[in-house]
Amino acid sequence: MQNPLPSKLQSLLLSSEVCPDGHVEMKVERSHLLEVLKGLRDDPACSCNLLADICGVDYPDREQRFEAVYHLGNLDSGQRYRVRVGLAEDDAVLPSAYSLWPAADWFEREAWDMMGIQFEGHPNMKRILTHEAFQGHPLRKDYDASQRCLMTEDDLMVPDWAKEDQASADDFETQILNIGPSHPATHGTLRTVVRLDGEVIDRAECEIGYLHRCFEKMSETHGWNQVIPYTDRLNYCSSMINGVGFALTVEKMLGIEAPPRAQAIRVILSEFSRLMDHAVCLGANLVDLGALTNFWYFFQPREEIYGLLESCAGGRLTVSYARVGGLSHDVPPDFEERCRRLLKEIPPFLDDVDKLVTTNRIFRDRTEGVGKMTAEEAIAWGWTGPCLRASGVPYDVRKAAPYMGYENYDFDVPIATTGDTYARYLVRMEEMRQSLRIIEQALDQMPEGPIITGDHHVALPPKARVYSEMESLIWHFKLVFDGIHVPKGSAYGFTEGANGELGYYVVSDGGGQPYRVKVRPPCFAIFQAFPHLIEGHMVPDLIAIMGSLNIIAGELDR
Amino acid sequence: MRQPDGSSIVLTTKLQSMLAWVRKNSLWPLPFGTACCAIEFMSSVSAHYDLARFGAEVVRFSPRQSDMMIVAGTITDKMAPVVRRVYDQMAEPKYVISMGACACTGGFYRAYHVVQGVDEFIPVDVYVPGCPPTPEALIHGILELQKMIQRGETHYDRLSQKGAGNAESASI
Numbered sequence: 001m002q003n004p005l006p007s008k009l010q011s012l013l014l015s016s017e018v019c020p021d022g023h024v025e026m027k028v029e030r031s032h033l034l035e036v037l038k039g040l041r042d043d044p045a046c047s048c049n050l051l052a053d054i055c056g057v058d059y060p061d062r063e064q065r066f067e068a069v070y071h072l073g074n075l076d077s078g079q080r081y082r083v084r085v086g087l088a089e090d091d092a093v094l095p096s097a098y099s100l101w102p103a104a105d106w107f108e109r110e111a112w113d114m115m116g117i118q119f120e121g122h123p124n125m126k127r128i129l130t131h132e133a134f135q136g137h138p139l140r141k142d143y144d145a146s147q148r149c150l151m152t153e154d155d156l157m158v159p160d161w162a163k164e165d166q167a168s169a170d171d172f173e174t175q176i177l178n179i180g181p182s183h184p185a186t187h188g189t190l191r192t193v194v195r196l197d198g199e200v201i202d203r204a205e206c207e208i209g210y211l212h213r214c215f216e217k218m219s220e221t222h223g224w225n226q227v228i229p230y231t232d233r234l235n236y237c238s239s240m241i242n243g244v245g246f247a248l249t250v251e252k253m254l255g256i257e258a259p260p261r262a263q264a265i266r267v268i269l270s271e272f273s274r275l276m277d278h279a280v281c282l283g284a285n286l287v288d289l290g291a292l293t294n295f296w297y298f299f300q301p302r303e304e305i306y307g308l309l310e311s312c313a314g315g316r317l318t319v320s321y322a323r324v325g326g327l328s329h330d331v332p333p334d335f336e337e338r339c340r341r342l343l344k345e346i347p348p349f350l351d352d353v354d355k356l357v358t359t360n361r362i363f364r365d366r367t368e369g370v371g372k373m374t375a376e377e378a379i380a381w382g383w384t385g386p387c388l389r390a391s392g393v394p395y396d397v398r399k400a401a402p403y404m405g406y407e408n409y410d411f412d413v414p415i416a417t418t419g420d421t422y423a424r425y426l427v428r429m430e431e432m433r434q435s436l437r438i439i440e441q442a443l444d445q446m447p448e449g450p451i452i453t454g455d456h457h458v459a460l461p462p463k464a465r466v467y468s469e470m471e472s473l474i475w476h477f478k479l480v481f482d483g484i485h486v487p488k489g490s491a492y493g494f495t496e497g498a499n500g501e502l503g504y505y506v507v508s509d510g511g512g513q514p515y516r517v518k519v520r521p522p523c524f525a526i527f528q529a530f531p532h533l534i535e536g537h538m539v540p541d542l543i544a545i546m547g548s549l550n551i552i553a554g555e556l557d558r
Numbered sequence: 559m560r561q562p563d564g565s566s567i568v569l570t571t572k573l574q575s576m577l578a579w580v581r582k583n584s585l586w587p588l589p590f591g592t593a594c595c596a597i598e599f600m601s602s603v604s605a606h607y608d609l610a611r612f613g614a615e616v617v618r619f620s621p622r623q624s625d626m627m628i629v630a631g632t633i634t635d636k637m638a639p640v641v642r643r644v645y646d647q648m649a650e651p652k653y654v655i656s657m658g659a660c661a662c663t664g665g666f667y668r669a670y671h672v673v674q675g676v677d678e679f680i681p682v683d684v685y686v687p688g689c690p691p692t693p694e695a696l697i698h699g700i701l702e703l704q705k706m707i708q709r710g711e712t713h714y715d716r717l718s719q720k721g722a723g724n725a726e727s728a729s730i
């Protein structure tokens with residue numbers, strides 16, 4: 001493939017190449033970084049409107065110990081770009097990209113917290129995932145994975161503006177309100193500090209990291225397939241999708257593909273998971289608005305889908321079903337029958353909710369025009385998924401960069417145009433029906449055959465052969481002891497998670513364990529816009545908006 | 559107690575067991591749900607598993623109204639002070655169920671930001687294993703807690719027997 005970079009940009013780069021997956025990768029000096037990023041954004045040949053992720057990697061043996069990797073994309077053409085910049089240990093400072101894309105806000109803070117890379121010109125450069133009393137930067141290679149730093153209540157983060165004397169211009173005092181992290185409507189562990197002027201929120205700041213479980217550090221200490229159970233716990237409402245996304249990325253690095261049957265099963269279960277995820281999101285959102293019944297309506301099909309997943313994988317919630325190269329084992333004989341039954345049973349539940357809610361006066365009054373996001377703003381903040389589509393941008397990874405054969409299924413990408421809480425509800429409702437359509441087609445076309453690749457560098461040979469053939473025994477032994485040897489290099493794989501683009505940037509040093517795994521969690525980018533979304537609204541609106549964004553703490557904090 | 563035929567019978571019991579009987583059958587859970595386990599907690603209270611059958615469905619998010627804290631999910635070092643504060647705000651008698659591998663031991667997160675078991679800072683009565691425990695397992699845990707309450711074997715009972723049944727001395 002030809003290098004699509006304009007020559008003006010090329011002259012600023014140290015090197016550039018087109019990777020086998022079509023992503024354009026470039027290396028750049030720090031002094032030219034901002035210029036290159038700006039060029040990528042503004043040059044009509046690239047016009048990268050999405051800053052997908054910023055990732056720090058530590059190479060202790062290199063002269064330039066750290067590397068920052070910027071992942072950019074053009075949502076219209078689907079072209080992806082990666083910018084890499086090396087940094088010396090004693091001078092790990094970069095210019096902030098916040099002025100180009102507000103999305104850089106939390107990604108840069110994360111790189112500081114985890115890797116110790118400073119960003120000059122960032123408006124709020126402080127720790128984000130760990131706590132204020134934390135010492136060191138845990139994703140550096142010389143940081144021991146089990147080295148803890150304890151925290152006391154005195155170390156609680158309080159924004160500077162909240163410490164000030166609260167007197168506003170019109171002589172009414174403003175008030176600071178702390179919402180979360182233990183609050184029934186924050187769905188887990190999110191904390192928002194707001195300043196109220198009367199009942200209206202005039203300033204807000206979010207604090208996250210209450211569920212930072214060190215996923216990325218844990219992945220560096222486990223084998224490639226052992227990472228999959230950890231991925232399940234990222235977005236635990238739709239764990240199947242996470243595992244598949246990771247497996248696909250590693251498969252890309254290995255240059256293999258899962259067999260067609262495994263692909264079809266992955267699609268079916270991923271779509272069921274998406275449906276469950278939307279059901280939890282909407283169910284919980286509606287409960288927060290006082291519509292409890294819908295929660296029960298949504299949880300019933302969920303239980304049924306759990307039953308299906310349990311029969312396939314053994315686990316209800318955390319399935320660990322995907323493997324690099326396929327699936328751990330085949331589906332039960334009554335799989336198709338069960339799926340078809342679900343296809344019949346689920347729509348009536350959706351219809352019930354539809355009838356109760358979609359034209360419900362109270363619901364519409366509370367959600368229409370609340371938490372509005374325009375398409376441009378949403379892209380600038382790095383939004384993807386249903387929330388972005390609710391603002392009118394028809395971007396769906398399943399269409400833009402199809403994987404697992406999504407190009408063979410006939411389905412629509414629903415969009416709404418108003419970008420408010422109500423629009424997000426509508427988009428999710430319709431997506432559930434589209435998922436059912438995909439499942440139906442996948443069932444019709446489901447091929448027979450193996451469910452995991454026959455390449456024994458990657459997948460264990462069948463047990464019967466291990467017991468009877470010398471060669472299989474050796475493969476088994478080597479794979480168990482050494483693990484999969486993924487070729488040296490890096491790749492960014494992205495799939496459409498339930499909340500948006502779920503990306504994995506994986507670096508391998510050729511060993512049996514990942515060298516670095518960076519997740520691009522969709523709701524991380526979405527939630528960073530939250531303070532701006534709620535300013536000017538009232539506290540009850542905050543609850544409605546938060547629910548509609550579907551923030552899953554496991555994925556947000558990792 | 560008055561019989562249907564008009565005669566009366568007298569039941570004798572100890573005040574202690576009477577109280578225990580009352581307490582064990584109306585546990586009000588405070589779900590301290592942080593992660594994946596909380597989703598399974600939601601399943602437990604939903605229609606299919608129906609925790610109401612065991613008298614423990616009145617989920618209260620206010621520590622002042624509940625007496626059984628269910629720690630469901632991973633607790634990180636950042637979250638620990640919050641858990642402790644919520645626990646301290648609960649009125650006695652209070653019980654703690656630690657739901658899931660993470661809350662019991664840190665689970666498979668042997669990591670720099672994860673508490674290796676909530677019993678590092680609050681007393682736990684029942685540990686429910688699993689990742690996540692199935693709703694059946696959680697219900698089993700609650701039934702076990704009920705038995706412990708009846709037998710007077712919870713942390714609360716032990717501390718109050720020592721004559722020091724207040725929140726301060728419950729700290730370990």
Ligand code: SF4
Nearest residue numbers: 594658659660689690
């Ligand atoms: S025990 Fe397992 S399911 Fe429960 S919170 Fe921990 S990781 Fe999640």
